[in-house]
Amino acid sequence: MRKLNKLYLIIAFMFVGYSCEITDLDQLNNPNAVTTENAGIDLYWNSIQTSFPGWWYGNQTPMLQLARVACMTWGASYQEAYNPSDFNGSWNFAYSGIIPDIDAMIEAGTAAESYVHVGAGKIIKGYTLQMLVDKHGDIPFTEAWQGTANLSPKVDDAASIYTAINALYDEGIADLGKTAIGAPAVDIFYGGDVSKWITLANTLKFRLALNTGDQAGISAALAAGVIDEDAEDWVFTYGSNRQNPDSRHPWYSGAYESFAGPYQSNYFMWELMEEKPFADPRLRYYYKRQDLQIVGEDLFTIDCVVPDTRPVWYDDVYTNAYGVSKTWPFCAGSSFTTQDAALAKGYWGRDHGNNDGTPPDGQKRTHRGIYPAAGSYDDGDAASETDGAVEAGLAETIHTQQGGTMGAGGDGHAPILMAANVFFMRAEAALDGYSTENARDMLETAISTSINSVMSYSNGWGETGDFDGNGVGAEPSTRAIDNYIQYVLDAYDAAADNEAKMNIIVKEHRLASFSNGIELYNAMRRTGHPTEMQGPMKLQDAGTFPRLFPYPADFSNLNANAPVRTDYGETIFWDRAGSGLN
Numbered sequence: 001m002r003k004l005n006k007l008y009l010i011i012a013f014m015f016v017g018y019s020c021e022i023t024d025l026d027q028l029n030n031p032n033a034v035t036t037e038n039a040g041i042d043l044y045w046n047s048i049q050t051s052f053p054g055w056w057y058g059n060q061t062p063m064l065q066l067a068r069v070a071c072m073t074w075g076a077s078y079q080e081a082y083n084p085s086d087f088n089g090s091w092n093f094a095y096s097g098i099i100p101d102i103d104a105m106i107e108a109g110t111a112a113e114s115y116v117h118v119g120a121g122k123i124i125k126g127y128t129l130q131m132l133v134d135k136h137g138d139i140p141f142t143e144a145w146q147g148t149a150n151l152s153p154k155v156d157d158a159a160s161i162y163t164a165i166n167a168l169y170d171e172g173i174a175d176l177g178k179t180a181i182g183a184p185a186v187d188i189f190y191g192g193d194v195s196k197w198i199t200l201a202n203t204l205k206f207r208l209a210l211n212t213g214d215q216a217g218i219s220a221a222l223a224a225g226v227i228d229e230d231a232e233d234w235v236f237t238y239g240s241n242r243q244n245p246d247s248r249h250p251w252y253s254g255a256y257e258s259f260a261g262p263y264q265s266n267y268f269m270w271e272l273m274e275e276k277p278f279a280d281p282r283l284r285y286y287y288k289r290q291d292l293q294i295v296g297e298d299l300f301t302i303d304c305v306v307p308d309t310r311p312v313w314y315d316d317v318y319t320n321a322y323g324v325s326k327t328w329p330f331c332a333g334s335s336f337t338t339q340d341a342a343l344a345k346g347y348w349g350r351d352h353g354n355n356d357g358t359p360p361d362g363q364k365r366t367h368r369g370i371y372p373a374a375g376s377y378d379d380g381d382a383a384s385e386t387d388g389a390v391e392a393g394l395a396e397t398i399h400t401q402q403g404g405t406m407g408a409g410g411d412g413h414a415p416i417l418m419a420a421n422v423f424f425m426r427a428e429a430a431l432d433g434y435s436t437e438n439a440r441d442m443l444e445t446a447i448s449t450s451i452n453s454v455m456s457y458s459n460g461w462g463e464t465g466d467f468d469g470n471g472v473g474a475e476p477s478t479r480a481i482d483n484y485i486q487y488v489l490d491a492y493d494a495a496a497d498n499e500a501k502m503n504i505i506v507k508e509h510r511l512a513s514f515s516n517g518i519e520l521y522n523a524m525r526r527t528g529h530p531t532e533m534q535g536p537m538k539l540q541d542a543g544t545f546p547r548l549f550p551y552p553a554d555f556s557n558l559n560a561n562a563p564v565r566t567d568y569g570e571t572i573f574w575d576r577a578g579s580g581l582n
Contacts, residue, residue, distance in 0.1 A: 040108075041105055041108050041109050041112060041114055041117050041182070042117075042184060042185050042186075044101050044102075044104055044105035044108065044117075045105060045117055045120075045121075045184050046186065047101055048098060048101050048102055048105065048121070048124065049124075049187075049188050049189065049236075050188070051093075051097065051098060052098060052124060052128075052236070053236035053414040053416070054250070055090060055093055055094065055097075055098060055128075056131075056236075056414060056416060057250060057414060058089065058090050059090050059131055059135065059518070060516060060517035060518045060521075061517060062081075062082060062086075062517070062549065063135075063517030063518050063520060063521035064515070064516075064517030064520070065081075065352075065517070066517070066520075066521055066524075066545070066546065067510055067513075067517060067520040067521060067524065067533075068265055068267045068268055068352055068510075068533050068534060068535075069265060069268050069510060069513065069514060069517065069520065070262075070264075070265055070268075070517070071262065071263045071264055071265040071266070071349055071350045071351075071352070071354075072352050072353055072537075073262075073263055073350055073353075073354060073355050074086075074355065075353070075355055076353050076354075076355050076537065076538065076539045076542070077353070077537070077539060077541070077542045077543040078542055078543040078544060078545060078546055078568055079543045079544075079568065080355075081353070081355075082546055082549055082550060082568075083550070083553075084550045084551060084552055084553040084556060085552070085553040087135075087136075087549060087550065087551070087552040087553075088552045088553055088554045090552075091132070091136075091552040091554065091555060092552070092554060094128055094131075094132055095140075095144065095145070098124075098125075098128055099125060099128060099129075099145065100145060102121045102122075102124060102125045102128075103125075103145065105117055105118075105121050106118050106121050106122065106125075109121065109182075112181060112182055113178075113179075113180060113181040113182070114180055114181060114182035114183065115175045115176065115178040115179075115180040116176065116180050116182070116183040116184060116187075116192070116194060116197070117182070117183070117184060118172075118175045119171075119172040119173070119174075119175035119176035119194075119197060119201075120172070120176070120184070120187075120189075120197050121172075122168045122169070122171050122172035122175065123168070123169060123172040123197065123200060123201050123204065125168060126165045126166075126168035126169050126172070126204060127204060129141070129161060129164075129165050129168075130162070130165050130204075130208065131518060133158050133161050133162065133165075133572070134211075134518065134521070134522060134572065135548065135549050136548060136549055136550075136551055137158050137548045137565075137570070137572050137573075138155040138156060138157055138158050138161075138563065139155055139156065139158070139161065140153035140154065140155050140156065140559075141155075141156040141160075141161050141164065142156055143156075151558075151559075152558075152559045152560040152561045152562075153559070153561065154561045155561070155562075155563060157573075158572055158573050159212075159573045162208060162211075162212065165208060166205060166208055166217075169201045169202075169204055169205050169208075170205075172197075172201050173198050173201045173202070176194050176197055176198050176201075177198075188236060188237060189234060189235070189236065196231075196232055199225055199226065199227055199232050200227065200232070200234055200417070202221050202224040202225055202226050203221070203226040203227045203234075203417065203422055204417075205217065205220075205221040205224075206218060206221035206222060206226050206422070206425070207417075207425065209221060210425055210428070210429055210434070210526070211522060211526060211574045212574045213432075213434065213574065213576070215433075215434045215435075218429055218434045218435055219434075219435060222426070222435060222437075226422055226426075227417065227418075227419050227422045228419055228422065228423070229419055230418075230419055230449075230453050230456065230457075232419060233415070233417070233418045233419055233453070234416040234417040234418075235413040235414060235415055235416060235418070236413060236414040236416065237411065237412075237413045238252075238374070238410060238411050238412055238413065238414075239410075239411050240374075240409040240410055240411040242404055242405075242410075247410075247411075248374075248404075248409070248410025248411065249372070249373040249374055249410045249411070249412040249413070249414075250373075251368050251372070251373035251375070251412075251515070252368075252373040252374060252375050252404075252407075252409075252410030252412065253404065253410065254368075255288075255367040255368050255373070255375060256367070256375055256376075256404050256405075256406055256407060256410070257404040261362075261365060261367050261368070263349050263350040263354075263365060264287065264333075264347075264349035264350075264365070264366045264367075264368070265349055265350075265352065266329055266330070266331065266332055266333050266347070266349045266350060266351050266352075267328070267329060267333075267351070267352060267533070267534040268333075269283075269287060269332075269333030269347040269349055269366065270329035270333045270334060270347070271511060272286065272287075272333075272511065273333055273334070273345065273347055274329070274333070274334055275320060275322075275326065276322070276484070276487060277487070278480070278483065278484065278487075280484065280511060281451050281455075281476035281480060281481050281484055282371070282450070282451060282454045282511070282512075282514070283378075284369065284377060284378040284379070284380075284464075284473060285369055285370055285371040285377060285378075285454050285455070285458050285464070286368070286369050286371060286454075286514050287347065287366050287367070287368065287369045287378055288366070288367045288368070288369040288370070288375055288376040288377070288378045288407070289345075289346035289347065289348075289366050289367075289378055290346070290348075290363055290364055290365060290366065290367060291346050291348065291363065291364040292345065292346040292380070309331075310330045310331070311330070311538060311540065313540055314327065314328040314329075314330050314534075315327055315328075316328075318532055319532070320532050321491070321500075321503045321504045321507040321530055321532060322487070322488070322491040322504070323491060323494060323495075328534045329534070330351060331351070332347055332348050332349065333345075333347025333348070333349060333366070334347060346366065347366050348361070348364050348365050348366050349365065349366055351534075351537070351538045352534060352535065352537045352538065353537030353538045353539055353542055354537075354538045369407075370407060370408055370412075370458045370461060370462060370464060371412070371454045371457060371458045371514065372412045372413055372414070372415050372457070372514065372515050373410065373412045374407065374408035374409060374410050374411050374412030374461040374462060375406075375407040375408065375410070375412075376406055376407030376408070376462075377407070377458065377462070377463065377464040377465070377473070378473060379465070379466060379467045379468070379472065379473030380472040380473035381467070381468065381472065381473065407462055408458075408461035408462025408463075409461075409462070411461060412457075412461055413457065414515070415513075415515050415516050416516070417516075417519075418449075418450075418453060418516070419449050419453065420446050420447075420449040420450035420453055420512050421509070421512075421513065421516065421519050423442050423443075423445045423446035423449055424442075424443070424446040424505060424506075424508065424509035424512065424523075425509075425519075425523075426442040426446075427439045427440075427442035427443040427446055427505045428502065428505055428506070428509075428523065428526070428527065430442055431498055431501055431502055431505065432502075439501070439505070440489065440492060440493075443488070443489070443492060443504070443505055443508065444485060444489060446508070446509070446512065447484070447485050447488060447508055447512065448481075448485060450512035451476075451481055451484075455475065455476075488504065488508060491504055492504050492505075499529075502527050502529050503529045503530050503531055503532070505529075506520075506523050506524065506527055506529040506530050507529070507530045509523055510530065524577060524581055525547060525571070525572070525574075525575045525576070525577045525581070526574070526575075526576055526577070527576070527577065528576070528577035528578045528580040528581065529580075531580050533582070535582040542582075543568065544567070544568040544569045545568070545569070545581045545582050546568045547568070547569055547570060547571045547572070547575055547577070547581070548565070548568075548570050548571065548572055550565055550568070551563065551565055
């Protein structure tokens, strides 16, 4: 898995995707941009493939938050959390960066008969356009990218853009089937394997058809062959270089260069640790605890340890997806925190919509673990990542922060589209009657694939399991994994109807998607599930759940033909969720 050292120079482009710069329409020639005058086809390709993952991460983060997988701390309500200006960077970079570069590469690649560049470019362009449509609905398309000839392109109907995206995937497949004179010198995604690019395109066609409920499209894509093994996963693999450039996973840099790092979602940690009779097999891979017990704290270090700060609506008893009565967790990843903080077992995060100030808790917050950022596996010892600090008597203050050198070093991956995601979608399609496959079988395969994938990738990046030989933090046994899967399948078999079964499918899809918000956001809007997520927020009246995100402020302010969106409940044309999302 440590195969990208030779790519450090091109990975320097990677974090452009996080930029929030505003496009200056007066600057017609950016001296730092790839242009036809200074770039060959491979330089276009290198710019595209290294900037795309950063753009993808920036786009899917708010969707992870809506799915309660990531902690939403940007505002106490949805309207506060997701402002139009927050989407300037991702929108502008798509319209002025990735897509123009792809179009230029397609033109040059077609002339040179370098059809791998052309086909792969059309596939990435289609995915990029679909991401924009799925986030914002109607967007400029047919009138876009005309430069000063049209500074205010009108938006196209989202359904018509979906048709164009499907055509792009078909064109990409056709181009990849042509005899090519040239091919990318470096293909980070698939190593130049054309068959895997074609499988990806078929999978994206399946994904598109599932959104729209197109049974014929679903059947055709499945017959053509979709991603169904780890070797076909669409991932971007990062490097372990720390400086000049920093090629590591962005989540690693955010957690292992400082004590703080972002807060993790209390609800999601609770789902993994405590909602079922046993812990999720992926728990110790997803999270690394810095402090194993939350004891002796006060409102200065953690603002919710006093019982009377618990929102009263968190005490409501509800029936979860598995048919068990529960109450919501609060304050940390345990429903027992306000009874005894030690029972939180070190899973210290924040609740959905908690935008309170930041206390001095940087050495206590739970960090992201070894998957997918190649951080540290949680072996159950908060001092295990101290690199000599135990002997120096410093274990309780150093914990996992060692100047960005601990754990697996950051050469994890961006899981853009995994085999497990596809099996969960196939389960959903089968249950909805869009395919002849068996939904239960697909669900079982999806969970098994997810757990095995997390373990396999993590083992390729660094050390996992029982470091000290004391039986603590050992990797999950085959029996533990089988018990987990059987528990879910028993609940699925006992579910009263297809809606209850769908609730389990989408719930388990969430648990398998620690770092892929777009697939969850789409599944939630397709199905209206899960129906029992903690909510709405710490603030009881959190406003309308965003069924589409607002248009970026730059687009609204600079484009005379931009639509006005004031209703966060406005839906995309394929949304079938009803009113159940919160």
